[in-house]
Amino acid sequence: MDDVDYRIGAVECPMDSPSRGIRMTGHTHIVAGVAAAASVAAITHHPITPALLVWGGLGGLAPDLDHPEALLTRRIPGWRTLARWGQGTGWWRHRGLWHSVLLWAVTLLLIPMAGDLGAHGVWALAVGVGHPAWALALWRWWGSDGLWGWGAGYLSHMLVDTWNTSGVQWFWPIRIWVHSPIPNITVGTWPEDVVRWAILGMMVWWMPQVGLLVAVTSWVVYRGIHWL
Numbered sequence: 321m322d323d324v325d326y327r328i329g330a331v332e333c334p335m336d337s338p339s340r341g342i343r344m345t346g347h348t349h350i351v352a353g354v355a356a357a358a359s360v361a362a363i364t365h366h367p368i369t370p371a372l373l374v375w376g377g378l379g380g381l382a383p384d385l386d387h388p389e390a391l392l393t394r395r396i397p398g399w400r401t402l403a404r405w406g407q408g409t410g411w412w413r414h415r416g417l418w419h420s421v422l423l424w425a426v427t428l429l430l431i432p433m434a435g436d437l438g439a440h441g442v443w444a445l446a447v448g449v450g451h452p453a454w455a456l457a458l459w460r461w462w463g464s465d466g467l468w469g470w471g472a473g474y475l476s477h478m479l480v481d482t483w484n485t486s487g488v489q490w491f492w493p494i495r496i497w498v499h500s501p502i503p504n505i506t507v508g509t510w511p512e513d514v515v516r517w518a519i520l521g522m523m524v525w526w527m528p529q530v531g532l533l534v535a536v537t538s539w540v541v542y543r544g545i546h547w548l
């Protein structure tokens with residue numbers, strides 16, 4: 321079936337061309353993901369934990385794992401090759417499968433398993449080096465609700481991408497590009513900077529302390545991924 325293209329003023333995918341957009345996009349998606357996670361927690365009266373915010377930032381980046389040049393792709397060994405292979409096969413298009421409700425739901429099933437594995441690994445390491453009390457304290461500080469954060473962050477990415485010039489295949493494998501005509505933002509341009517600052521500004525205006533927490537966590541996640 322041919323793609324149905326709802327784009328207005330369609331342009332080439334910005335991430336396919338070398339530009340500062342790649343880093344800017346990652347940064348914007350982290351901010352949106354952390355803000356979405358914090359908002360969901362605030363609205364549902366759940367505690368705002370480091371786990372929630374950090375998983376929100378990672379969920380905000382995850383859909384772009386379908387692109388060989390995306391921020392997270394370049395940090396996971398072997399993933400770039402996988403992304404290139406996926407795109408080469410034709411069915412793993414940028415803003416296709418990975419930006420769909422279907423894969424969002426699949427990750428919600430898989431992430432708890434990854435979280436459990438990670439927790440067991442940290443515990444084994446802590447016992448191995450003789451500091452289980454530290455691991456327990458760290459675990460209490462880290463907190464719960466990481467999965468909520470991930471889910472909110474991942475969805476925020478799909479929403480943000482829907483506002484740019486390329487559109488998103490929300491309902492993959494139904495190959496319809498969903499695209500909001502207004503605002504029509506190209507990745508890496510000044511309107512994207514405005515969107516990022518507007519998200520942070522609204523969070524600080526709405527809940528000053530949480531807003532500042534969102535800003536700091538977004539920065540830590542962004543810098544942390546670069547240090548990997």
Ligand SMILES: [Zn+2]
Nearest residue numbers: 383384415481
């Ligand atoms: Zn994306």
